[in-house]
Amino acid sequence: MARRNMPRLFALCGMLVLSLHSACSQAPREASLFAQTGRFVAAYNARDVEAMIKIVTEDVRWLSVAGATIQTETSGRTELDSAMTGYFSVGIRARSEMRILRQHGNYVFRVEEVMPGAGGESKNQCGVVVCEFEKALIKNAWYYPAYAC
Numbered sequence: 001m002a003r004r005n006m007p008r009l010f011a012l013c014g015m016l017v018l019s020l021h022s023a024c025s026q027a028p029r030e031a032s033l034f035a036q037t038g039r040f041v042a043a044y045n046a047r048d049v050e051a052m053i054k055i056v057t058e059d060v061r062w063l064s065v066a067g068a069t070i071q072t073e074t075s076g077r078t079e080l081d082s083a084m085t086g087y088f089s090v091g092i093r094a095r096s097e098m099r100i101l102r103q104h105g106n107y108v109f110r111v112e113e114v115m116p117g118a119g120g121e122s123k124n125q126c127g128v129v130v131c132e133f134e135k136a137l138i139k140n141a142w143y144y145p146a147y148a149c
Contacts, residue, residue: 033133034101037108040138045095049084053077056138064143073143099126099149106133113149124149 036055043051060080062073074080093116100111108131115124125146132140 032136033103033106033108036133036136036138037101037110037131038098041096041098041112047088047092049081049088052084053081056080057134060138061140062143063140066145070142107131108133114146 040052040055043049043055056077058077059075060077061075062080062083064071064073074083095115096112097115098110099113100109102109110129110131111126112129113124113126126149127146128144130142130144131138
C-alpha cells in the first residue's frame with residue numbers, strides 16, 4: 001500500500017451517508033457497531049495497531065475505490081498489521097474525527113475528517129468510508145477518494 005495514501009484511507013473508515021436510516025428495533029445493534037467504529041478510529045488516533053487489529057476479522061479487507069476501480073490495499077489481519085505498523089513508524093501525526101455516522105444492517109457509513117499533523121498536508125480532508133461488519137468486527141472497508149471539507 002502506498003504510504004502516502006494511508007492517511008486518506010484509514011482516516012476515512014467511517015463514511016458514505018446517503019440518507020439511510022435505521023429502524024428503531026436496530027438501536028441496540030447500532031450502538032454496538034457505532035462503538036466498534038469509534039474504537040477503531042480512537043485506536044488509529046492513538047497509533048495503537050494492536051487495538052486496531054482486535055476490531056477486525058481474520059480475513060479483513062481494506063479497499064480503495066476510485067471511479068470504476070477498486071484496489072485491495074490489505075487482505076487479512078497480518079497485512080493490515082504490517083501496513084499500519086510501517087505507516088505509523090514514519091511518524092505520521094494525522095488525526096481523524098467522525099463527522100457523520102449512519103448504520104444500516106451490517107454496514108456503517110461514515111464521513112471522517114482528517115486533520116493533518118506536523119509535516120502533513122496543509123488542509124483538512126474529508127472522505128467516505130463504508131465498513132461491513134461480521135459479528136461486531138470489521139470485515140470489509142471501502143475507502144472513497146478524499147475531498148476538501
